[in-house]
Amino acid sequence: MEEGRQPPTRVMIGVNESTIKGYPNASISSRVAFDWTLTKIVRSNTSGFKLLFLHVQVPDEDGFDDMDSIYASPDDFKSLQHRDNARGIHLLEYFVHRCHEIGVSCEAWIKKGDPKEVICHEVMRVQPDFLVVGSRGLGPFQKVFVGTVSEFCVKHAECPVIAIKRPPGEAPQDPVDD
Amino acid sequence: MEEGRQPPTRVMIGVNESTIKGYPNASISSRVAFDWTLTKIVRSNTSGFKLLFLHVQVPDEDGFDDMDSIYASPDDFKSLQHRDNARGIHLLEYFVHRCHEIGVSCEAWIKKGDPKEVICHEVMRVQPDFLVVGSRGLGPFQKVFVGTVSEFCVKHAECPVIAIKRPPGEAPQDPVDD
Numbered sequence: 001m002e003e004g005r006q007p008p009t010r011v012m013i014g015v016n017e018s019t020i021k022g023y024p025n026a027s028i029s030s031r032v033a034f035d036w037t038l039t040k041i042v043r044s045n046t047s048g049f050k051l052l053f054l055h056v057q058v059p060d061e062d063g064f065d066d067m068d069s070i071y072a073s074p075d076d077f078k079s080l081q082h083r084d085n086a087r088g089i090h091l092l093e094y095f096v097h098r099c100h101e102i103g104v105s106c107e108a109w110i111k112k113g114d115p116k117e118v119i120c121h122e123v124m125r126v127q128p129d130f131l132v133v134g135s136r137g138l139g140p141f142q143k144v145f146v147g148t149v150s151e152f153c154v155k156h157a158e159c160p161v162i163a164i165k166r167p168p169g170e171a172p173q174d175p176v177d178d
Numbered sequence: 179m180e181e182g183r184q185p186p187t188r189v190m191i192g193v194n195e196s197t198i199k200g201y202p203n204a205s206i207s208s209r210v211a212f213d214w215t216l217t218k219i220v221r222s223n224t225s226g227f228k229l230l231f232l233h234v235q236v237p238d239e240d241g242f243d244d245m246d247s248i249y250a251s252p253d254d255f256k257s258l259q260h261r262d263n264a265r266g267i268h269l270l271e272y273f274v275h276r277c278h279e280i281g282v283s284c285e286a287w288i289k290k291g292d293p294k295e296v297i298c299h300e301v302m303r304v305q306p307d308f309l310v311v312g313s314r315g316l317g318p319f320q321k322v323f324v325g326t327v328s329e330f331c332v333k334h335a336e337c338p339v340i341a342i343k344r345p346p347g348e349a350p351q352d353p354v355d356d
Binding site for chain 2: 009045
Protein backbone atom coordinates (compact mmCIF):
# COMPACT_ATOMS: atom_id res chain seq x y z
CA MET A 1 0.00 0.00 0.00
CA GLU A 2 1.58 3.30 -1.05
CA GLU A 3 1.02 6.44 0.99
CA GLY A 4 -0.51 9.33 -0.91
CA ARG A 5 -3.04 7.11 -2.65
CA GLN A 6 -4.91 6.24 0.52
CA PRO A 7 -6.51 9.03 2.55
CA PRO A 8 -4.66 9.44 5.86
CA THR A 9 -5.83 7.55 8.95
CA ARG A 10 -7.79 10.06 11.00
CA VAL A 11 -7.05 9.76 14.70
CA MET A 12 -9.15 11.75 17.14
CA ILE A 13 -7.43 12.57 20.44
CA GLY A 14 -9.34 13.97 23.42
CA VAL A 15 -7.23 16.50 25.30
CA ASN A 16 -7.81 18.51 28.46
CA GLU A 17 -6.06 20.91 30.79
CA SER A 18 -3.99 19.99 33.83
CA THR A 19 -6.00 19.90 37.06
CA ILE A 20 -2.86 20.95 38.96
CA LYS A 21 -1.27 23.61 36.79
CA GLY A 22 -4.46 24.72 35.01
CA TYR A 23 -4.60 26.27 31.53
CA PRO A 24 -2.76 26.38 29.20
CA ASN A 25 -0.96 23.25 30.49
CA ALA A 26 -2.14 19.93 29.13
CA SER A 27 -3.07 17.18 31.57
CA ILE A 28 -0.50 14.44 32.06
CA SER A 29 -2.78 11.82 30.50
CA SER A 30 -3.44 13.99 27.42
CA ARG A 31 0.27 14.40 26.83
CA VAL A 32 0.88 10.69 27.39
CA ALA A 33 -1.88 9.77 24.91
CA PHE A 34 -0.49 12.19 22.32
CA ASP A 35 3.12 11.03 22.74
CA TRP A 36 2.02 7.41 22.55
CA THR A 37 0.18 8.08 19.28
CA LEU A 38 3.23 9.72 17.76
CA THR A 39 5.75 7.12 18.98
CA LYS A 40 3.80 3.92 18.51
CA ILE A 41 1.40 4.65 15.64
CA VAL A 42 2.51 7.57 13.47
CA ARG A 43 6.26 6.86 13.82
CA SER A 44 8.04 8.07 10.65
CA ASN A 45 4.86 7.87 8.55
CA THR A 46 3.89 11.52 9.01
CA SER A 47 1.89 11.72 5.79
CA GLY A 48 -0.18 8.63 6.67
CA PHE A 49 -2.03 10.20 9.58
CA LYS A 50 -4.12 13.20 10.46
CA LEU A 51 -4.61 14.04 14.14
CA LEU A 52 -7.89 15.57 15.27
CA PHE A 53 -7.63 17.25 18.68
CA LEU A 54 -10.86 17.76 20.55
CA HIS A 55 -10.90 19.76 23.76
CA VAL A 56 -14.15 19.73 25.71
CA GLN A 57 -14.68 22.50 28.25
CA VAL A 58 -16.98 21.85 31.16
CA PRO A 59 -19.30 24.88 31.55
CA ASP A 60 -18.45 26.70 34.75
CA GLU A 61 -21.41 26.55 37.13
CA ASP A 62 -20.14 29.53 39.08
CA GLY A 63 -17.86 31.32 36.73
CA PHE A 64 -17.91 34.47 38.81
CA ASP A 65 -15.47 33.34 41.47
CA ASP A 66 -12.85 35.75 40.29
CA MET A 67 -15.13 38.74 39.79
CA ASP A 68 -16.14 41.46 42.22
CA SER A 69 -19.83 41.55 41.52
CA ILE A 70 -22.57 39.01 41.12
CA TYR A 71 -24.61 41.41 38.96
CA ALA A 72 -23.94 40.04 35.51
CA SER A 73 -24.59 41.86 32.27
CA PRO A 74 -24.72 40.17 28.89
CA ASP A 75 -21.23 41.56 28.29
CA ASP A 76 -19.94 39.71 31.35
CA PHE A 77 -21.02 36.46 29.82
CA LYS A 78 -19.39 37.40 26.55
CA SER A 79 -16.09 38.18 28.25
CA LEU A 80 -16.21 34.89 30.17
CA GLN A 81 -16.85 33.15 26.92
CA HIS A 82 -13.86 34.89 25.38
CA ARG A 83 -11.68 33.98 28.35
CA ASP A 84 -12.65 30.32 28.09
CA ASN A 85 -12.08 30.27 24.36
CA ALA A 86 -8.65 31.88 24.72
CA ARG A 87 -7.62 29.37 27.39
CA GLY A 88 -8.80 26.45 25.28
CA ILE A 89 -6.97 27.74 22.24
CA HIS A 90 -3.75 28.05 24.22
CA LEU A 91 -4.12 24.45 25.36
CA LEU A 92 -4.64 23.26 21.79
CA GLU A 93 -1.67 25.36 20.62
CA TYR A 94 0.72 22.97 22.35
CA PHE A 95 -0.54 19.97 20.38
CA VAL A 96 -0.90 21.79 17.07
CA HIS A 97 2.57 23.29 17.40
CA ARG A 98 4.17 19.89 18.00
CA CYS A 99 2.34 18.45 14.98
CA HIS A 100 3.65 21.27 12.80
CA GLU A 101 7.19 20.63 14.04
CA ILE A 102 6.96 16.95 13.15
CA GLY A 103 5.05 17.49 9.93
CA VAL A 104 1.83 15.64 10.80
CA SER A 105 -1.33 17.33 9.59
CA CYS A 106 -3.90 18.12 12.25
CA GLU A 107 -7.07 19.93 13.20
CA ALA A 108 -8.14 21.15 16.61
CA TRP A 109 -11.38 22.47 18.02
CA ILE A 110 -13.20 23.26 21.25
CA LYS A 111 -16.65 22.15 22.38
CA LYS A 112 -18.51 22.76 25.60
CA GLY A 113 -20.43 20.22 27.64
CA ASP A 114 -19.97 16.95 29.45
CA PRO A 115 -16.66 15.62 28.05
CA LYS A 116 -17.73 11.98 27.72
CA GLU A 117 -21.00 12.85 25.98
CA VAL A 118 -19.43 15.46 23.73
CA ILE A 119 -16.54 13.20 22.69
CA CYS A 120 -18.98 10.45 21.67
CA HIS A 121 -21.13 12.97 19.84
CA GLU A 122 -18.12 14.38 17.98
CA VAL A 123 -17.06 10.84 17.01
CA MET A 124 -20.45 10.41 15.32
CA ARG A 125 -20.14 13.76 13.58
CA VAL A 126 -16.48 13.61 12.52
CA GLN A 127 -16.18 9.82 12.04
CA PRO A 128 -12.49 9.35 12.84
CA ASP A 129 -10.87 5.96 12.17
CA PHE A 130 -10.23 5.62 15.86
CA LEU A 131 -10.19 7.60 19.09
CA VAL A 132 -7.29 7.88 21.55
CA VAL A 133 -8.10 8.97 25.10
CA GLY A 134 -5.79 9.32 28.05
CA SER A 135 -6.67 7.53 31.25
CA ARG A 136 -5.56 8.17 34.80
CA GLY A 137 -5.65 4.43 35.41
CA LEU A 138 -7.69 4.82 38.59
CA GLY A 139 -8.56 1.85 40.76
CA PRO A 140 -12.18 0.79 41.31
CA PHE A 141 -12.42 2.69 44.63
CA GLN A 142 -11.13 5.96 43.18
CA LYS A 143 -13.46 5.63 40.21
CA VAL A 144 -16.54 5.81 42.40
CA PHE A 145 -15.93 9.49 43.04
CA VAL A 146 -14.67 10.81 39.72
CA GLY A 147 -15.73 10.67 36.12
CA THR A 148 -14.03 8.11 33.94
CA VAL A 149 -14.30 9.58 30.49
CA SER A 150 -12.14 6.89 28.94
CA GLU A 151 -14.32 3.98 30.13
CA PHE A 152 -17.46 5.69 28.89
CA CYS A 153 -15.90 6.29 25.46
CA VAL A 154 -14.62 2.71 25.21
CA LYS A 155 -18.19 1.55 25.77
CA HIS A 156 -20.18 4.10 23.81
CA ALA A 157 -18.11 5.75 21.08
CA GLU A 158 -19.04 4.63 17.59
CA CYS A 159 -15.46 3.94 16.52
CA PRO A 160 -12.58 1.87 17.89
CA VAL A 161 -11.16 3.44 21.05
CA ILE A 162 -7.77 3.00 22.63
CA ALA A 163 -7.26 4.22 26.20
CA ILE A 164 -3.67 5.05 27.13
CA LYS A 165 -2.88 4.87 30.83
CA ARG A 166 -0.55 7.29 32.54
CA PRO A 167 2.68 5.48 33.48
CA PRO A 168 2.80 4.99 37.28
CA GLY A 169 5.93 7.16 37.42
CA GLU A 170 4.03 10.14 35.99
CA ALA A 171 1.04 9.99 38.32
CA PRO A 172 0.81 12.96 40.71
CA GLN A 173 0.57 12.54 44.48
CA ASP A 174 -3.24 12.48 44.33
CA PRO A 175 -4.06 10.08 41.48
CA VAL A 176 -7.34 11.91 40.84
CA ASP A 177 -5.26 14.91 39.72
CA ASP A 178 -4.00 14.91 36.17
CA MET B 179 11.70 9.94 13.66
CA GLU B 180 13.43 7.67 11.17
CA GLU B 181 12.39 4.04 10.86
CA GLY B 182 15.15 1.54 11.43
CA ARG B 183 16.52 3.37 14.45
CA GLN B 184 13.47 2.73 16.59
CA PRO B 185 12.46 -0.85 17.34
CA PRO B 186 9.20 -1.70 15.53
CA THR B 187 5.87 -1.21 17.29
CA ARG B 188 4.83 -4.68 18.47
CA VAL B 189 1.13 -5.29 17.93
CA MET B 190 -0.41 -8.43 19.39
CA ILE B 191 -3.53 -9.67 17.58
CA GLY B 192 -5.76 -12.38 19.04
CA VAL B 193 -7.10 -14.67 16.31
CA ASN B 194 -9.50 -17.60 16.34
CA GLU B 195 -11.25 -19.99 14.00
CA SER B 196 -14.64 -19.48 12.35
CA THR B 197 -17.51 -20.94 14.37
CA ILE B 198 -19.38 -21.57 11.10
CA LYS B 199 -16.75 -22.91 8.73
CA GLY B 200 -14.40 -24.30 11.40
CA TYR B 201 -10.64 -24.69 11.00
CA PRO B 202 -8.59 -23.57 9.15
CA ASN B 203 -10.88 -20.61 8.41
CA ALA B 204 -10.37 -17.50 10.51
CA SER B 205 -13.36 -15.98 12.27
CA ILE B 206 -14.87 -12.89 10.67
CA SER B 207 -13.86 -10.70 13.60
CA SER B 208 -10.24 -11.95 13.50
CA ARG B 209 -9.97 -11.09 9.83
CA VAL B 210 -11.61 -7.71 10.37
CA ALA B 211 -9.18 -6.90 13.23
CA PHE B 212 -6.20 -7.95 11.11
CA ASP B 213 -7.31 -6.01 8.03
CA TRP B 214 -8.02 -2.95 10.17
CA THR B 215 -4.51 -3.10 11.65
CA LEU B 216 -2.93 -3.28 8.20
CA THR B 217 -5.09 -0.59 6.61
CA LYS B 218 -5.33 1.94 9.41
CA ILE B 219 -2.12 1.45 11.42
CA VAL B 220 0.64 -0.25 9.44
CA ARG B 221 -0.31 1.33 6.08
CA SER B 222 2.86 1.68 3.96
CA ASN B 223 5.17 1.60 6.99
CA THR B 224 5.85 -2.14 6.85
CA SER B 225 9.21 -1.92 8.62
CA GLY B 226 7.73 0.06 11.51
CA PHE B 227 5.59 -2.75 12.89
CA LYS B 228 5.82 -6.35 14.01
CA LEU B 229 2.60 -8.35 14.30
CA LEU B 230 2.30 -11.01 16.99
CA PHE B 231 -0.52 -13.48 16.32
CA LEU B 232 -1.81 -15.41 19.29
CA HIS B 233 -4.31 -18.21 18.79
CA VAL B 234 -5.83 -19.67 21.95
CA GLN B 235 -7.42 -23.10 21.66
CA VAL B 236 -10.14 -24.02 24.11
CA PRO B 237 -9.43 -27.55 25.41
CA ASP B 238 -12.10 -29.90 24.12
CA GLU B 239 -14.10 -31.30 27.03
CA ASP B 240 -15.33 -34.22 24.97
CA GLY B 241 -12.88 -34.55 22.16
CA PHE B 242 -14.11 -37.99 21.26
CA ASP B 243 -17.24 -36.94 19.41
CA ASP B 244 -15.82 -38.04 16.09
CA MET B 245 -14.34 -41.36 17.24
CA ASP B 246 -15.91 -44.80 17.37
CA SER B 247 -14.78 -45.80 20.82
CA ILE B 248 -14.73 -44.16 24.19
CA TYR B 249 -11.84 -46.40 25.35
CA ALA B 250 -8.91 -43.98 25.13
CA SER B 251 -5.25 -44.93 25.18
CA PRO B 252 -2.43 -42.44 25.80
CA ASP B 253 -1.83 -42.52 22.04
CA ASP B 254 -5.37 -41.30 21.42
CA PHE B 255 -4.63 -38.21 23.46
CA LYS B 256 -1.40 -37.66 21.58
CA SER B 257 -3.13 -37.88 18.22
CA LEU B 258 -5.83 -35.46 19.38
CA GLN B 259 -3.10 -33.10 20.49
CA HIS B 260 -1.47 -33.37 17.07
CA ARG B 261 -4.76 -32.80 15.32
CA ASP B 262 -5.39 -29.62 17.36
CA ASN B 263 -1.89 -28.34 16.76
CA ALA B 264 -2.15 -28.93 13.01
CA ARG B 265 -5.50 -27.14 12.84
CA GLY B 266 -4.16 -24.19 14.81
CA ILE B 267 -1.09 -23.94 12.61
CA HIS B 268 -3.26 -23.89 9.49
CA LEU B 269 -5.29 -21.05 10.94
CA LEU B 270 -2.15 -19.05 11.72
CA GLU B 271 -0.78 -19.78 8.25
CA TYR B 272 -3.38 -17.45 6.73
CA PHE B 273 -2.18 -14.48 8.79
CA VAL B 274 1.53 -15.25 8.51
CA HIS B 275 1.23 -15.76 4.77
CA ARG B 276 -0.46 -12.39 4.27
CA CYS B 277 2.24 -10.68 6.36
CA HIS B 278 4.96 -12.23 4.22
CA GLU B 279 3.20 -11.03 1.07
CA ILE B 280 3.05 -7.46 2.38
CA GLY B 281 6.51 -7.54 3.97
CA VAL B 282 5.51 -7.01 7.60
CA SER B 283 7.50 -9.08 10.09
CA CYS B 284 5.44 -11.31 12.34
CA GLU B 285 5.40 -14.15 14.85
CA ALA B 286 2.58 -16.58 15.59
CA TRP B 287 1.97 -19.10 18.32
CA ILE B 288 -0.70 -21.29 19.88
CA LYS B 289 -1.71 -21.60 23.52
CA LYS B 290 -4.41 -23.64 25.17
CA GLY B 291 -6.84 -22.46 27.80
CA ASP B 292 -9.53 -19.87 28.42
CA PRO B 293 -8.94 -17.31 25.62
CA LYS B 294 -9.51 -14.20 27.73
CA GLU B 295 -7.23 -15.39 30.55
CA VAL B 296 -4.53 -16.66 28.21
CA ILE B 297 -4.49 -13.48 26.12
CA CYS B 298 -4.02 -11.34 29.24
CA HIS B 299 -1.32 -13.70 30.49
CA GLU B 300 0.51 -13.58 27.17
CA VAL B 301 0.33 -9.78 27.19
CA MET B 302 2.20 -9.83 30.51
CA ARG B 303 4.77 -12.27 29.17
CA VAL B 304 5.32 -10.78 25.69
CA GLN B 305 4.70 -7.11 26.55
CA PRO B 306 3.40 -5.87 23.19
CA ASP B 307 2.94 -2.14 22.65
CA PHE B 308 -0.76 -2.76 22.22
CA LEU B 309 -3.31 -5.50 21.66
CA VAL B 310 -5.90 -5.68 18.88
CA VAL B 311 -8.91 -7.96 19.40
CA GLY B 312 -11.88 -8.52 17.17
CA SER B 313 -15.33 -8.10 18.62
CA ARG B 314 -18.67 -9.42 17.46
CA GLY B 315 -20.28 -6.21 18.67
CA LEU B 316 -22.98 -8.10 20.57
CA GLY B 317 -25.80 -6.29 22.35
CA PRO B 318 -26.20 -6.51 26.13
CA PHE B 319 -28.81 -9.27 25.87
CA GLN B 320 -26.66 -11.49 23.62
CA LYS B 321 -23.66 -10.95 25.88
CA VAL B 322 -25.35 -12.62 28.81
CA PHE B 323 -25.00 -15.99 27.15
CA VAL B 324 -21.62 -15.86 25.46
CA GLY B 325 -18.12 -14.93 26.43
CA THR B 326 -16.92 -11.47 25.53
CA VAL B 327 -13.19 -11.87 25.26
CA SER B 328 -12.69 -8.35 23.97
CA GLU B 329 -14.40 -6.67 26.94
CA PHE B 330 -12.40 -8.74 29.40
CA CYS B 331 -9.13 -7.82 27.66
CA VAL B 332 -10.02 -4.12 27.50
CA LYS B 333 -10.48 -4.21 31.27
CA HIS B 334 -7.69 -6.52 32.36
CA ALA B 335 -4.85 -6.63 29.82
CA GLU B 336 -1.71 -4.82 30.96
CA CYS B 337 -1.29 -2.88 27.73
CA PRO B 338 -3.49 -0.59 25.64
CA VAL B 339 -6.23 -2.56 23.89
CA ILE B 340 -8.25 -1.70 20.81
CA ALA B 341 -11.36 -3.74 20.06
CA ILE B 342 -12.42 -3.76 16.42
CA LYS B 343 -16.09 -4.46 15.80
CA ARG B 344 -17.31 -6.54 12.90
CA PRO B 345 -19.07 -4.28 10.38
CA PRO B 346 -22.85 -4.94 10.50
CA GLY B 347 -22.73 -6.09 6.86
CA GLU B 348 -20.33 -8.91 7.75
CA ALA B 349 -22.28 -10.31 10.70
CA PRO B 350 -23.70 -13.80 10.11
CA GLN B 351 -27.38 -14.61 10.54
CA ASP B 352 -26.85 -15.59 14.17
CA PRO B 353 -24.71 -12.77 15.61
CA VAL B 354 -23.22 -15.15 18.18
CA ASP B 355 -21.54 -16.97 15.28
CA ASP B 356 -18.29 -15.58 13.99
